[in-house]
Amino acid sequence: MSYDRYLAICCPLQYNTRMTSNSTAVLIMVTWAYSLVKFLIALSLNLRLRLCGNFLNSLYCQNYLVVRLACSGTKVNNVYGIFDIIITIIVPTLIILFSYMKILKVCFYGSKQMRQKSLTTCTPQLVSLLNFSFGCCFEIFQSRFDTTGLPGTLRIFLSLYFLMMQPLMNPILYGTQMSKIRGVYEHVLSSKVSCRCSKVSQSD
Secondary structure, three states: OHHHHHHHHHOHHHHHHHOOHHHHHHHHHHHHHHHHHHHHHHHHHHHOOOEOOOOOOOOOOOHHHHHOOEOOOOHHHHHHHHHHHHHHHHHHHHHHHHHHHHHHHHHHHOOHHHHHHHHHHHHHHHHHHHHHHHHHHHHHHHHHOOOOOOOHHHHHHHHHHHHHHHHHHHHHHHHOOOHHHHHHHHHHHHHHHHHHHHHHHHHO
């Protein structure tokens, strides 16, 4: 999405020639193939381990939590885990931030209408990216470090943040960009405010 926004804003005349159906299909296939290869490597590394426990300090199963249950050597798994974090999280985040720096640079020198439109288009993805990054940090923190000393409520929050916040926030972020959905939001909020005001006036 950041590449699509970058082409649309920074290279608008080349957008139709670069972002074709074939290039979109290639990007999707590369993403799926990378995820499949990454999963198969992690699975093959875990299958060779001999597990000595069956208790996971999490609400759901994570790869590294399973690795921590092993009695055999996990050095290869640890190295692969760090490499996976760098390739999956850090590198894409840097690329996305670089593309948005280019976008903001173009918007800064553009007209006021262009700046407003670009910021309105890019803000949901930036917020979604930050939300995803926080979720990944919580996942890494919970799996790599001992969190038994933390309060139970905080551990549950850390466990559910990645699963719950991303699918909850994205429809709201991108939905508010659509005029019909935004109109429904505004209508619901205004009706609630008017109901509260009427209740307050009646109580007075």
